[in-house]
Amino acid sequence: MNFKEELSEYVKIVNNELEKYVRREECPETKLNSSMEYSLISSAKRLRPILMISSYKLFKKDFESVFPYAVAMEMIHNFSLIHDDLPAIDNDDLRHGKPTNHKMFNEPTAILAGDALLNNAYLVISEDLKKENNPERLKLKINAFSELTFGVDRMIAGEYVDTEFEGQEISNEYLEYMHNNKTGALIRASVRIGAILAGAGKTDLEKLTNYAEKIGLAFQIKDDILSEIGDEKILGKPVGNDRKLGKVTFVTKYGLEEAKKMLDDVTNEALNKIEGYKEKGEFLKELALYIKNREK
Amino acid sequence: MNFKEELSEYVKIVNNELEKYVRREECPETKLNSSMEYSLISSAKRLRPILMISSYKLFKKDFESVFPYAVAMEMIHNFSLIHDDLPAIDNDDLRHGKPTNHKMFNEPTAILAGDALLNNAYLVISEDLKKENNPERLKLKINAFSELTFGVDRMIAGEYVDTEFEGQEISNEYLEYMHNNKTGALIRASVRIGAILAGAGKTDLEKLTNYAEKIGLAFQIKDDILSEIGDEKILGKPVGNDRKLGKVTFVTKYGLEEAKKMLDDVTNEALNKIEGYKEKGEFLKELALYIKNREK
Numbered sequence: 027m028n029f030k031e032e033l034s035e036y037v038k039i040v041n042n043e044l045e046k047y048v049r050r051e052e053c054p055e056t057k058l059n060s061s062m063e064y065s066l067i068s069s070a071k072r073l074r075p076i077l078m079i080s081s082y083k084l085f086k087k088d089f090e091s092v093f094p095y096a097v098a099m100e101m102i103h104n105f106s107l108i109h110d111d112l113p114a115i116d117n118d119d120l121r122h123g124k125p126t127n128h129k130m131f132n133e134p135t136a137i138l139a140g141d142a143l144l145n146n147a148y149l150v151i152s153e154d155l156k157k158e159n160n161p162e163r164l165k166l167k168i169n170a171f172s173e174l175t176f177g178v179d180r181m182i183a184g185e186y187v188d189t190e191f192e193g194q195e196i197s198n199e200y201l202e203y204m205h206n207n208k209t210g211a212l213i214r215a216s217v218r219i220g221a222i223l224a225g226a227g228k229t230d231l232e233k234l235t236n237y238a239e240k241i242g243l244a245f246q247i248k249d250d251i252l253s254e255i256g257d258e259k260i261l262g263k264p265v266g267n268d269r270k271l272g273k274v275t276f277v278t279k280y281g282l283e284e285a286k287k288m289l290d291d292v293t294n295e296a297l298n299k300i301e302g303y304k305e306k307g308e309f310l311k312e313l314a315l316y317i318k319n320r321e322k
Numbered sequence: 323m324n325f326k327e328e329l330s331e332y333v334k335i336v337n338n339e340l341e342k343y344v345r346r347e348e349c350p351e352t353k354l355n356s357s358m359e360y361s362l363i364s365s366a367k368r369l370r371p372i373l374m375i376s377s378y379k380l381f382k383k384d385f386e387s388v389f390p391y392a393v394a395m396e397m398i399h400n401f402s403l404i405h406d407d408l409p410a411i412d413n414d415d416l417r418h419g420k421p422t423n424h425k426m427f428n429e430p431t432a433i434l435a436g437d438a439l440l441n442n443a444y445l446v447i448s449e450d451l452k453k454e455n456n457p458e459r460l461k462l463k464i465n466a467f468s469e470l471t472f473g474v475d476r477m478i479a480g481e482y483v484d485t486e487f488e489g490q491e492i493s494n495e496y497l498e499y500m501h502n503n504k505t506g507a508l509i510r511a512s513v514r515i516g517a518i519l520a521g522a523g524k525t526d527l528e529k530l531t532n533y534a535e536k537i538g539l540a541f542q543i544k545d546d547i548l549s550e551i552g553d554e555k556i557l558g559k560p561v562g563n564d565r566k567l568g569k570v571t572f573v574t575k576y577g578l579e580e581a582k583k584m585l586d587d588v589t590n591e592a593l594n595k596i597e598g599y600k601e602k603g604e605f606l607k608e609l610a611l612y613i614k615n616r617e618k
Contacts, residue, residue: 054499055479109437114429133410134485141405142478148444149471155464161457168451175445182438183351189430190353203350
């Protein structure tokens with residue numbers, strides 16, 4: 027399998043797992059469940075679950091034990107998107123070319139669907155912990171759970187800083203802090219959780235954390251570039267909004283050319299971090315390039 | 323100690339525990355932390371943590387191991403209040419006589435503070451699981467964690483049904499479903515988590531679940547009565563709003579006198595459920611009466 031085939035294989039696997047957690051029975055909260063499904067079951071990239079799986083696969087072959095954590099991560103990612111898009115926060119009407127959750131349903135439903143996705147992520151994890159009888163594996167899984175709570179905590183902090191400073195001058199230090207947390211935290215947590223579940227040692231965990239931080243930054247820079255010069259049809263949302271809203275992004279702060287140069291540099295740094303894994307690290311290398319070259 | 327003294331002793335203990343989790347260091351998200359603290363550190367009743375502690379104490383004396391779960395429960399209760407009060411949901415300006423979170427701060431901050439409190443609850447639990455070395459106790463704690471995720475799931479579903487059917491005719495069946503979940507779920511989870519952590523058996527757990535369901539219902543009926551004829555000064559919020567908003571409550575649906583009779587009946591049923599515990603159940607009995615007789 028080449029990279030693209032392997033990637034789309036993983037996307038299928040993740041989508042298949044997510045399907046298992048969708049509740050479709052008739053009940054008084056059917057519309058709430060539909061609203062959660064609407065955001066969760068989409069043509070998304072599934073980048074975070076795939077990072078988790080491929081980081082795990084550096085150390086072990088069978089990756090089924092990662093699934094509940096991959097599902098939880100994607101639920102949390104979607105919770106964050108739904109709340110991000112709310113009128114009180116980013117007030118976005120479109121996401122992946124479709125109406126945002128509160129546009130498709132309504133605001134109270136979107137707020138509660140986000141809440142429920144966040145909680146459901148932990149529900150999935152608690153079910154997995156209950157079933158684990160091996161004390162060693164249980165320990166690893168509890169560490170993964172802890173890593174996830176920490177990542178979400180940082181992600182919300184980053185989102186808050188983004189909201190708080192919208193339309194204001196912001197120091198380089200704060201911009202970095204915001205991105206490290208808002209986009210970086212879940213990407214870092216994904217890579218780390220994969221490695222933790224596989225029982226990776228301290229040195230490997232450090233190396234992979236460094237890699238994750240670089241691709242997290244690359245992801246954000248690329249997002250900012252696409253938001254400025256992307257193709258609206260491919261992107262599924264209007265271009266140029268960041269500038270109009272007075273958002274501080276890598277492009278509005280450093281200019282387009284400098285942002286592109288930064289993207290090249292951090293991607294190369296990411297690749298350097300995992301050079302030692304040779305062929306085993308091939309997929310993670312390709313993922314870094316994919317983040318840099320993506321058009322949506 | 324009489325009931326009131328014991329109650330206020332527990333309130334002090336819970337408040338003291340909550341204080342430990344407040345983050346006051348200077349950082350870019352300082353205002354988000356203040357917003358979480360604003361809701362969490364208040365003159366609240368701490369009913370859910372106290373139910374958890376007293377249910378645990380039916381079986382065991384030392385109750386320190388309950389603390390992280392009691393703290394998590396109170397964080398989650400406050401997350402639900404903050405999101406409940408939002409303009410898109412109940413649009414309330416006052417809570418416990420003080421401006422609601424989004425009035426004191428702003429809407430994006432309140433949304434994110436609610437999110438962060440929900441996540442922090444699980445962060446606290448994951449830290450506790452990491453520290454637990456005894457396999458038997460770890461198993462109980464994981465069950466407690468699972469019970470909590472389930473309770474929150476039901477609470478959000480109940481809140482959704484409340485939102486969805488506001489101002490509409492609603493069947494008795496749906497009204498019961500809504501209350502069982504919205505108010506009942508966290509009360510039931512609190513009582514059950516206390517018993518689970520103490521290693522209670524199936525029979526005890528069933529008895530206490532029945533008790534919890536009755537006091538949960540009593541709590542909601544009393545809430546509806548206070549919302550109709552309570553003292554605004556003691557209550558800290560305006561009276562009569564449910565009727566104005568077209569909310570379906572036990573009072574608007576059955577009338578004040580019938581609601582009072584229902585409150586008496588379910589309180590007596592709650593007392594019956596725990597008769598078997600004799601003196602050990604005294605505090606839980608007093609708590610049921612306290613829920614019935616409270617003025618706020």
